[in-house]
Amino acid sequence: MCARKLGGQTVELSRPVSVLAGGNAVGRKEGEGPLARCFDYIDGDDTFGEPTWERAERAMQQRALSSAAEKCGCPVQKLDWLFAGDLLNQCVSSSFAARGQDVPFFGLYGACSTFGEGLILAAMALEGGFGERAGVAVSSHFCTAERQYRTPLEYGCQRPPTAQWTVTGAGAAILGAGDGGPRLTHLTPGKVVDKGITDTNNMGAAMAPAAYDTLSAHFRDTGRGPDFYDLIVTGDLGELGSQLLLELFRRDGVELSNHADCGLLIFRREEQDVHCGGSGCGCSAAVFTGYLLEGLRAGRWNELLFCPTGALHSPTTALQGESIPGICHAAALSAGPGPADKTGGKNGWNI
């Protein structure tokens, strides 16, 4: 048969869905960070040759997708589906980037969790037999996000210590039914979790409870402990959010000793003055498609749990005094021998 649902929230794929290729493009600040050599393209001034920041972000997302397509020899228009999203109002970076690409398109909004949401939906589509190749493309841009969510770029306001820096970055992955890369094995979509945080300058605190909720569900549903994984990577909890996540698990008597965060990986935090770290859905997308995929292929990690989070508020809800709901979408990937291979059985196909 097909996949099966484990517990309340997790799906176990019954046949391989692999990440065939990842592509990305980032801005200057990201290109000056520790992961620079993992990125396909670094733009020198964040304009990507375009006259507006919005067009720059669109061009960046297109570049990331083209790069992934080129690496696996699958032109974008040959994809069966494209799942895409970004942080802008009406997700225009994604829609406009997909315009003219001649591929069926699903617009997503999960804030900074969108790349995880996209991986999950794309994997579900392929597992279900809906086509052979699906693309996931996500972006964020400091300049488009800053003026939409916060203040005009020229404003030069002070950022508090808990603030994070929206990454100028896009990441795209091409998934394929069958083998051909690190395999997605288990998917745990998240629930909307709100613990009452109202400080829009403290996204880490707003999102950490959602990460705790989804990860707990994942461990419970799969019967796996955190130590099953070589690495558990959140998207952009940042420094404080990461500490809070660890503390939440510590209260359960669980030590997450193998946790990393894309927002902490992508910048040299002190040197690049990003306070609590990088953020934005492009953060997890660029780091996943660059650094994490590379590590999975090189055997640095065999089992990886990728779990980006998102803060689901808007400037309007914040101004209306609402708290900030969060969400975390988790996808488990395996680059080692499949569980079935370890038992000497089939290659994962159950039919």
Add this chain to the structure above:
Amino acid sequence: MCARKLGGQTVELSRPVSVLAGGNAVGRKEGEGPLARCFDYIDGDDTFGEPTWERAERAMQQRALSSAAEKCGCPVQKLDWLFAGDLLNQCVSSSFAARGQDVPFFGLYGACSTFGEGLILAAMALEGGFGERAGVAVSSHFCTAERQYRTPLEYGCQRPPTAQWTVTGAGAAILGAGDGGPRLTHLTPGKVVDKGITDTNNMGAAMAPAAYDTLSAHFRDTGRGPDFYDLIVTGDLGELGSQLLLELFRRDGVELSNHADCGLLIFRREEQDVHCGGSGCGCSAAVFTGYLLEGLRAGRWNELLFCPTGALHSPTTALQGESIPGICHAAALSAGPGPADKTGGKNGWNI
């Protein structure tokens, strides 16, 4: 096996995924329209008892989902997945409505096509074996949309003849694997189509090419002609958009004599002064879950093609002089004997 892909863009489901129930809630103007008796709840002043328009929309979406849940005896927290979206920046109506509902959540953005997008993704999830019950919830509210997209409510600006009226409405459907209601049989997700329309007061013209594109793909992929269907229903092309769609097909020598549009169904256009008709993703959602589902169950129509469209621009892109991309997501439903039954064969399960 599982579903199969037809042609470039359509999926044929290989086992029944049914619409078990539909629920909705609308505002006063919609409750004064011709479909009033099809709606579960009509609010007298569009506030839904809330102190802000944004909270009103959220409450309205929750009401629609609760109504659907009640009708099929499946509490919201027992759903396997919830797919939801709306027109607001960061889709806050949907995220906040899902907060505390304890259900895994996928945020979508397809503008006014979102309900079609949600039906497609939910059906794919269930067909793939991912759980048994999925919810789709979508809303729009005149007051939240008007001031975000156009002008403050107090502004009282003139609306041109091609303008449409954003529906205050929410619709929710609960899909189930197996029989139990009208069956989704074929899904044709749309591509982003842009023919250069820049007039943000003429959404019908912006979206009609996308409807033409998706419908053409659907007919081509399935081998069905328009006459296979008892009704082909777009979401909110409105009067002008509908005329344009018919004209586009007429150029191919095809007469769409069985076309209807939710935006033209929901209001008495002249009397209620809505110019080209209703719009908003709540329009198609409320009409589908009220009027169309009822008609399918009553045998008024056996084969229905539901194809809402969306305009994927934002105020920012419009102000920057961009044109308006559109998208159309189509889902075919059958309430008659299944094709397999007509041939005296199996009930649709191929495994």
